[in-house]
Amino acid sequence: MKAFLRYREVWLLAAIVVLIGLISTRFPGFSDPANLRQVFNDTSILMILALGQMVVILTRSIDLSMASNLCFTGMVVAMLNAAHPAIPIPLLIVAALLVGLALGAINGLLVWRLNIPSIVVTLGTLTIYRGATFVISGGAWVNADQMSPAFIGLQRAALLGIPVLSWIAVLVIALFFLLMTRTALGRSIYAIGVNPTASVYAGIDVGRTKFIVFCLSGMIGGLCGYLWISRYVIASVEVANGYELNIIAACVIGGISIAGGIGSVGGAVLGALFLGIISNALPVINISPFWQMAISGSAIILAVVLNARGERRQGRIILRKAEAA
């Protein structure tokens, strides 16, 4: 089974290499290591968000409110920074994580305690969180010159020649890898996705685990709130509007099954990279803007169709193993 998992990611990686090769024929500089490093940096936020979404999708749930959470938390930290520039940035990041956690916990509690389907809960909070952003900011923007240099500069500072933003992404990827492969929580998340009923018999508290994954995705949304605002140096109600669909697309392209139980950290990262490369490359290969959307849309569908074929094979393997056990 592990061999097959690896096979899928290797396959996605190959698709990415082909994609980069194709782009390089039209724009030779694209495959430069320096450029690829930049693409990784540009995609960091999407990768982190996709990992947060992944744990939710694995439990047969979905978090549509992530982009709104990002917008709300981003506005909170931007306003905090504008009002009190003396607050150290690490403290602001902790604040972002906590605000995000609180918003995620609201989703989680509604899913856990009231047993409402997550798509309904988060469809509601998607609007509520964005509306709340409007309420706290009064519709006003926080502009670049209201943010402190440290607030904007942290993710741009270079550590061993690579921006801190990329390092944060690497750190989050490593943490999620440990979580999914080395902890009981990670196993429970997969178990719930594969078979919730059997998980209950195995002694896993399904509701509580779902609560935890929503807290996790909330924290990720909050962290990315800070990263997003300091990257694009403007906090407004419009921030990341509609971005939840990019996050889910990254997961789906990465081979994470919307039906739950199937998917890996590597898949989510590669799925996000795939989308990141497309959005980075389309502007440089001189394609009319009227075609750009159609092209990225087709790429998503193509990737999903190919993944779905791989998934069928994967499904059989799991069943066979379950029968054997």
Place this chain on the structure above:
Amino acid sequence: MSILRKLMVMAALSAAMFVNAAYADNVKIALVVKSLGNGFFDAANKGAEEAAKELGDVDIIYTGPTKATAEAQIEVVNSLIAQKVDAIAISANDADALVPALKKAMDRGITVISWDSGVAPEGRQLHLNPSDTGLIGETIIKLAADYLPEGGEVAILSASSTATNQNAWIDAAKKVLPEKFPKIKLVATVYGDDDSAKSTDEAKGLLKSYPNLKAIIAPTTVGVVAAAQVVTDEGLIGKVNVTGLALPSEFKKFIDNGASQAVALWNPIDLGYSAVYLAHDLAVKKEEAKPGATLSIGRVGKVTLDDTNSAAMAPPFQFDKTNIEKFSKIY
């Protein structure tokens, strides 16, 4: 005593009735914007409120969708028709898509004007351009050319590819290029959809595709900030000049750090103010919007309508190191 008390009660009652009557008679003018939570439109609303105070008998309803799409704006217009407002002054997300809804409003006797971003002539009584389209087109090129005595390559980063006003300015800019700015070469026009992330991708794409690029012209407040941040991040300050149309408060940082030499914009406060005055002229003073008509826009002056019932408010105003500090505090 009792007579006095009765008199007082009657006086209070009639005063209350008078206040109610006055309130009911107030003209309701809806200021419909592309999307809420946009600093430019919030400033326009400030001007609208100022005009309402001057006119005295006007209530402003400041509204718009949360997402800048024509569909969402149609819903807003429909709800305003249901609320029976007296006038709608709209900055449209699409020139044609809003026509049926606005026609319906005019059929119900509502005064409809467009401002900032226009609606096709059959969907409104008049349109107020913030400035003259040709003049804006020339200004955005001039902003880049002023700092490029030797000439060079420039590119335009616009909002969405269907934005009425942006396209008109770009067309006007292309027209003046060959005669007035022969040394300036426009190498590309890309679209960032007024979205920070997409605008950032497009700006980075421009820098990669055109290594000799000397200036990025972004005639949109979102795009210009994104482009200036990209130029700052990539260490290209001094090599690539970012210019275009920007709100001074949002853009101050990039004039200060040198990513941009100068930008321009009309005064959004005056724009909202003038839009309300024009709506009031038509709805209350019953003035007729026809080609050649001259209408008053309060302290801003007067405008004259052209063949398509459009008018231009004022030339764009330039911001640079000398005045950005002052204007960034205003809007």
